[in-house]
Amino acid sequence: MTSRRPPAERRRGWHHHVKEATEKEMVIAVVSNDKEGMVIQGMEHRATLLDDEKTILEQQLTAGTARLEELRRKNRELQIKLIVCDLMSGRCNNLDDLTVDIL
Numbered sequence: 001m002t003s004r005r006p007p008a009e010r011r012r013g014w015h016h017h018v019k020e021a022t023e024k025e026m027v028i029a030v031v032s033n034d035k036e037g038m039v040i041q042g043m044e045h046r047a048t049l050l051d052d053e054k055t056i057l058e059q060q061l062t063a064g065t066a067r068l069e070e071l072r073r074k075n076r077e078l079q080i081k082l083i084v085c086d087l088m089s090g091r092c093n094n095l096d097d098l099t100v101d102i103l
Contacts, residue, residue, distance in 0.1 A: 086092035 083092065
């Protein structure tokens, strides 16, 4: 069985001497390697764009929810006014006929 490493590496045991890179060395390696660096920087840029888009969507959702609640309140007020008009005109004689959620 032959090793795929060159004879010099097998003799000296270079494969056992692994140096852990510092964070600064890793950043330099990523930035210096154009292909990988561009991919990682592109991913960071894309993540930033997605975060911005998410923030905008959350703001739109909040505004839409507030508008929906405002419309529900207005709808309820109009329903109550209709009931009052019916009561005053005599079209609705019994309050028991009204739904509980209106009262």
